[in-house]
Amino acid sequence: xxxxxxxxxxxxxxxxxxxxxxxxxxxxxxxxxxxxxxxxxxxxxxxxxxxxxxxxxxxxxxxxxxxxxxxxxxxxxxxxxxxxxxxxxxxxxxxxxxxxxxxxxxxxxxxxxxxxxxxxxxxxxxxxxxxxxxxxxxxxxxxxxxxxxxxxxxxxxxxxxxxxxxxxxxxxxxxxxxxxxxxxxxxxxxxxxxxxxxxxxxxxxxxxxxxxxxxxxxxxxxxxxxxxxxxxxxxxxxxxxxxxxxxxxxxxxxxxxxxxxxxxxxxxxxxxxxxxxxxxxxxxxxxxxxxxxxxxxxxxxxxxxxxxxxxxxxxxxxxxxxxxxxxxxxxxxxxxxxxxxxxxxxxxxxxxxxxxxxxxxxxxxxxxxxxxxxxxxxxxxxxxxxxxxxxxxxxxxxxxxxxxxxxxxxxxxxxxxxxxxxxxxxxxxxxxxxxxxxxxxxxxxxxxxxxxxxxxxxxxxxxxxxxxxxxxxxxxxxxxxxxxxxxxxxxxxxxxxxxxxxxxxxxxxxxxxxxxxxxxxxxxxxxxxxxxxxxxxxxxxxxxxxxxxxxxxxxxxxxxxxxxxxxxxxxxxxxxxxxxxxxxxxxxxxxxxxxxxxxxxxxxxxxxxxxxxxxxxxxxxxxxxxxxxxxxxxxxxxxxxxxxxxxxxxxxxxxxxxxxxxxxxxxxxxxxxxxxxxxxx
Numbered sequence: 278x279x280x281x282x283x284x285x286x287x288x289x290x291x292x293x294x295x296x297x298x299x300x301x302x303x304x305x306x307x308x309x310x311x312x313x314x315x316x317x318x319x320x321x322x323x324x325x326x327x328x329x330x331x332x333x334x335x336x337x338x339x340x341x342x343x344x345x346x347x348x349x350x351x352x353x354x355x356x357x358x359x360x361x362x363x364x365x366x367x368x369x370x371x372x373x374x375x376x377x378x379x380x381x382x383x384x385x386x387x388x389x390x391x392x393x394x395x396x397x398x399x400x401x402x403x404x405x406x407x408x409x410x411x412x413x414x415x416x417x418x419x420x421x422x423x424x425x426x427x428x429x430x431x432x433x434x435x436x437x438x439x440x441x442x443x444x445x446x447x448x449x450x451x452x453x454x455x456x457x458x459x460x461x462x463x464x465x466x467x468x469x470x471x472x473x474x475x476x477x478x479x480x481x482x483x484x485x486x487x488x489x490x491x492x493x494x495x496x497x498x499x500x501x502x503x504x505x506x507x508x509x510x511x512x513x514x515x516x517x518x519x520x521x522x523x524x525x526x527x528x529x530x531x532x533x534x535x536x537x538x539x540x541x542x543x544x545x546x547x548x549x550x551x552x553x554x555x556x557x558x559x560x561x562x563x564x565x566x567x568x569x570x571x572x573x574x575x576x577x578x579x580x581x582x583x584x585x586x587x588x589x590x591x592x593x594x595x596x597x598x599x600x601x602x603x604x605x606x607x608x609x610x611x612x613x614x615x616x617x618x619x620x621x622x623x624x625x626x627x628x629x630x631x632x633x634x635x636x637x638x639x640x641x642x643x644x645x646x647x648x649x650x651x652x653x654x655x656x657x658x659x660x661x662x663x664x665x666x667x668x669x670x671x672x673x674x675x676x677x678x679x680x681x682x683x684x685x686x687x688x689x690x691x692x693x694x695x696x697x698x699x700x701x702x703x704x705x706x707x708x709x710x711x712x713x714x715x716x717x718x719x720x721x722x723x724x725x726x727x728x729x730x731x732x733x734x735x736x737x738x739x740x741x742x743x744x745x746x747x748x749x750x751x752x753x754x755x756x757x758x759x760x761x762x763x764x765x766x767x768x769x770x771x772x773x774x775x776x777x778x779x780x781x782x783x784x785x786x787x788x789x790x791x792x793x794x795x796x797x798x799x800x801x802x803x804x805x806x807x808x809x810x811x812x813x814x815x816x817x818x819x820x821x822x823x824x825x826x827x828x829x830x831x832x833x834x835x836x837x838x839x840x841x842x843x844x845x846x847x848x849x850x851x852x853x854x855x856x857x858x859x860x861x862x863x864x865x866x867x868x869x870x871x872x873x874x875x876x877x878x879x880x881x882x883x884x885x886x887x888x889x890x891x892x893x894x895x896x897x898x899x900x901x902x903x904x905x906x907x908x909x910x911x912x913x914x915x916x917x918x919x920x921x922x923x924x925x926x927x928x929x930x931x932x933x934x935x936x937x938x939x940x941x942x943x944x945x946x947x948x949x950x951x952x953x954x955x956x957x958x
Contacts, residue, residue, distance in 0.1 A: 315364050316651040320408035326364060333416035335359040335402045339424045355424050357400055358390045365404035373399040385666060399423045411656040497541035498743040500804035509792035515813045517806040517820035518784035518829055523734055523758035525551040530760040532948045540908050546802030548904035553936030554828045554893040556586035564781045564866045565589045567877040572890040574834055575898050576916035584894050585831040585860050589780050592825045597633040597694040603682040605702035607642040610669040615736040619701040620664040622765035629773055630654030637685045641678025642671035650685055675706035686728040695778050701733040704741030716744055721751040730754030753822055775824035782865040783820045787813045790858045794881055796838040801901055830897045855881050892931045896938045899924040903945055918945050
């Protein structure tokens with residue numbers, strides 16, 4: 278069994294923490310031995326570093342911890358230790374095969390120490406690096422180290438190692454070490470103390486009795502929902518594009534788990550924009566195009582539903598990428614749906630990279646650590662091997678990790694390419710800057726570097742969605758929630774170009790409504806993305822980015838007007854009596870860094886019945902209705918999950934035209950089943 282070794286300063290006194298019935302042990306520890314891992318070596322014959330590394334020989338010794346209270350009982354009293362080998366990425370541990378002269382592979386580690394279980398065996402250590410063509414380069418083996426059995430000194434163990442709850446009391450079994458082996462004793466826990474109940478032990482140990490733990494500490498930002506506005510008094514609606522999809526995937530996870538759904542976890546625009554709509558692609562020199570549809574509102578018989586479908590251009594060739602993976606390996610990332618899923622997700626992405634791309638890996642917990650820098654994109658074995666070795670432990674200092682990741686991204690910056698930090702975390706930052714607003718300010722300064730940010734959120738129970746959303750919003754980035762490997766496939770493989778390659782920066786939308794034809798309007802969602810009208814053409818005010826081949830859907834609920842009112846554009850002339858509104862998108866084209874605008878006029882004559890409105894309109898309407906009902910919107914009126922499901926069921930044969938929309942009908946069906954089961958209970 279492998280153990281990560283830390284230098285021990287002292288061991289804390291006896292303590293009991295109840296997480297259900299699982300005890301935890303506290304120990305005061307120093308930082309891990311710090312190693313900064315290098316850029317992989319070039320294995321050309323003339324490379325001096327390569328030759329030196331091939332001749333490297335770790336000097337290994339066995340350290341006896343039998344006098345150490347903590348290690349004697351947890352790490353069998355022995356550990357291998359060695360000095361760092363220059364240019365080593367990590368180390369292989371070998372053990373001598375009994376009855377043979379051969380050494381067989383045992384484990385691998387990033388650290389310069391390794392706890393051993395077999396105290397009578399012989400061990401060797403080999404330093405390991407990788408070459409740029411992804412062939413493993415091995416340093417020479419260390420000399421063998423024989424470890425002989427040494428009896429640990431008799432020393433009592435003062436902490437509790439097992440628990441069984443009965444009635445109001447809790448009985449614990451603790452191990453007491455002696456030269457003859459281990460024997461157990463039992464403790465009874467009252468509200469304020471732990472008492473020995475075995476006749477052979479006397480005394481009482483006072484411990485703090487734990488308060489009940491709220492295992493769900495998830496956090497979401499609250500945004501006041503936008504209501505109807507008068508087209509005559511407020512003719513302009515201005516907001517930033519939103520390309521995040523985290524909310525949909527996160528709520529899908531809650532529905533699958535049968536969990537309750539917080540209203541603030543439901544961001545309606547992220548439900549609508551989860552799917553890949555079949556909007557018309559841009560032509561000519563424009564980076565984006567706009568498609569419009571006007572039909573009936575499914576949940577409000579008095580209103581029309583207006584859809585704007587924005588699509589960016591596809592790229593014939595994928596530009597090179599300089600990617601820095603910033604991975605949270607703190608203790609909160611231990612569960613299977615966190616760090617292991619992150620590792621699998623990274624492997625999905627790196628499968629599609631080439632030698633033109635650059636990969637670096639930074640981890641952070643209580644301290645930040647560079648695992649590898651400047652690896653070539655086709656070094657998939659390197660990335661897979663290194664990430665498979667990651668272990669979760671410690672606190673979460675995201676601030677220092679972010680600083681280091683951006684420093685590396687700037688060091689390997691590729692002009693005209695995709696330079697991006699990909700941060701994978703549950704957002705539970707608890708060291709350094711941890712306040713949501715302070716994090717936003719901190720990351721906004723980093724956005725000036727030309728390095729983009731992608732947030733991959735994972736996990737449940739303690740995720741800090743508010744922090745991850747704030748980081749992505751201020752960091753010229755996007756935020757995805759990875760709830761399963763299929764979502765990783767969607768975001769990092771199938772939609773890789775959309776996720777990683779930006780074609781339009783600072784994308785802002787503004788709609789001017791005609792009070793002659795529109796009485797009131799309501800923007801559905803985008804509550805955290807609204808901008809002041811004067812910020813639309815203020816290029817000092819940043820906005821969202823859009824990736825290659827990306828689609829964004831914007832929906833407005835519209836109450837038609839019956840009489841003439843005043844407006845802006847429509848006040849100047851009387852020739853637009855049939856126009857509903859004018860939509861304008863403003864953005865910086867990444868191909869030439871010029872600010873551009875495109876506009877689209879919506880005529881009342883464009884109205885069509887829902888059955889003629891097309892599959893993209895009906896999927897968007899159904900996803901909006903489902904989200905509105907989940908959120909418990911004040912403007913839900915007749916919105917319901919059941920009605921959204923019936924809408925999708927009508928078009929089930931056409932759902933393949935909108936990517937991933939078949940998932941929506943499955944999620945709504947699961948939600949309705951959960952609701953039915955709850956009612957029956």
